[in-house]
Amino acid sequence: MEVLKPTPGDTLSVGLLNGNMGTGKVVELGERVVMDVALTEKPLAALPLTLIMALPRPNVLKRTLICASSLGIKKIYILNFNRVEKSLWTSSALRPAIVREQLILGLEQAKDTMLPEVILKERFKPFVEDE
Numbered sequence: 001m002e003v004l005k006p007t008p009g010d011t012l013s014v015g016l017l018n019g020n021m022g023t024g025k026v027v028e029l030g031e032r033v034v035m036d037v038a039l040t041e042k043p044l045a046a047l048p049l050t051l052i053m054a055l056p057r058p059n060v061l062k063r064t065l066i067c068a069s070s071l072g073i074k075k076i077y078i079l080n081f082n083r084v085e086k087s088l089w090t091s092s093a094l095r096p097a098i099v100r101e102q103l104i105l106g107l108e109q110a111k112d113t114m115l116p117e118v119i120l121k122e123r124f125k126p127f128v129e130d131e
Contacts (some may be wrong), residue, residue, distance in 0.1 A: 006033070015039070015113035017104070043113045046074040054081045055120075058093035062102050069106025069116050077131075080122045089122060 006026045015021035024035035121127040
């Protein structure tokens, strides 16, 4: 993994979450980065793909969300099955802020801006009947 260490004058790929992508020229570095940004490109088209999975353990969930997001999957269903431990549904890994963070990490890898939708379904039978 490579960490970017921009200097003034460098041009970087940038994007607005759920918006366009483009380039940003670093103008100033300090406590924050000041950039001239041009968002001229539309985000990648979404794959016609939905991921449906049982709720895994927290560390695996985080890795799976990153991978799914980086692959361009835009809809993710997380379901309860008989073998899913009930305590996993109270895990901090399911907090919206944590889920969002993992999805954004995947988007960064894919150079994409469209945030996937994650839908939690704690009851399997109604999901199968309704969806």
